Amino acid sequence: MKQTIQNAYDTLSPTEEQREVMLRQLRLRLRETAPEKDDERGKRPASRLMAASLLAAVLLALGVTAYALGWFGLENLKEQEYTVIKGFTQEEILARNRELEEAVARGEDPAEKLREMDERDFPRPTETRRITFMAGLQDSPEAQAFQEYMAFSVGYDPDREILRSIGNEPTGLEEEYGAYGCYTREMADKVDEICAKYGLEKLGPGRTLTSARQLFAYAGTGDFAPKNDHYSGQRLYSAIAYADGSFIADGALSAGMMTQYHICRCMKGTFTTFAVMELGELESWTEWNYTTENGAELLLAQNGRRALILADRPESFVVLEVHGSYRATNRKDSLETIAEIFDFTAIP
């Protein structure tokens, strides 16, 4: 039944032309409704405090990988607990969103409302999180750099006083240090110091790409995305890629099931902080090594709610997470099917 219904819904997908028309109209409407002080791109208000808080919830923790070249397992991933600024719960985020919507509906200035909400909701309490860093050998420069920066970050501006004083104004650090959440020169200097100490390069500015072709060219990979995807006619939705070849990308696939995925590649020799996950209890995961038909050696893991594919490639470490599919997160054969429709050998 599921497949029959999926096939029927597939026929409702917009055509390429419809997508383009809707996007053009959306841009026009955004410009029409943008406040005068905003530029022609139609910027919306944003809370740097909120973004930093959300980032802190996933960043300020430590884990290091410990595996030899060749086969490895999740048991080789070392977790560590850190006391971090407590992230907003989904309920709290929804409540903030509702409050903002209501204010906008009453004709209030959203930027002003956001400032008012930030004043009320910050500083935040702290909590303990167990987070795993997903890209680097235990004693690798990447892992040590990450560890040092996280130790610095946890103790820096703990009550967000500095961040509150800066507000949402540009700092001039966004391009070069935006990937590390830096909002002061002191934080940026720490990043430089760590990179020099461990012989690593900075990520630099990320570039948003909107097609698989653009990503392959920019990241210097071959064509690795699923070729049998008829989910939406789009093999990759979007990606943020860096000059060294690191990237984070979203896509969808249809290997007997419809699901979305998130893929992350971290280059060895680059200081990265975005490849972190909360794995929870390792005992809850089923994991196994798997070699694809074209020879890529992978670690597959699933725990009923999440599914992961990890690849230790010669120049990079790749983690792919499959979202929202019961079959992918519970059935080994389904995850192996997904592993086969990617070409991990195309990612050096």
Next chain:
Amino acid sequence: MDMDGALPHTDEEITAFYLRYVDTVYRLCYSFLKNPADAEDMTQECFLRALRSGMSFASVQHEKAWLIVTASNLCKNMLKRASRREESVEEHPELADRSGTENGEVLDAILRLPPEYKTAVYLYYYEGYTTPEIAEMLRCPKATVQSRLFRARKLLERWLGGELT
């Protein structure tokens, strides 16, 4: 690998955000409104609300969930406001073209489902969400989602003559 919760700012980021979710939002709107013009309008409205809002999301999944719920609510409100009559497949040539095929018949049946069943059916059968995930998303008890799915399945089976393959 969770991404931070900031919504897009730049033109490039807006394009990427739009491309990531447009198919999901459009299909859902179409299943409610049954014609491409209204589905396009409502899809734009949904993205416009997200992009103008200044909202924050804990993860990509929450971002998507917000768009799905918002699109459903916008469509339901539009149907209520306009007291729209039920439109048949024959009134829409782009749908009628597909009638006579298995996909066309199943689609016709899906479009006939009561609005309150449509979101659950789409999320469960197409997007692959589990019943507890749908219940959390729609802010209703898990039993309600199960009941809607059960009744929707029975209706589909009745209209399509026997069990769906």
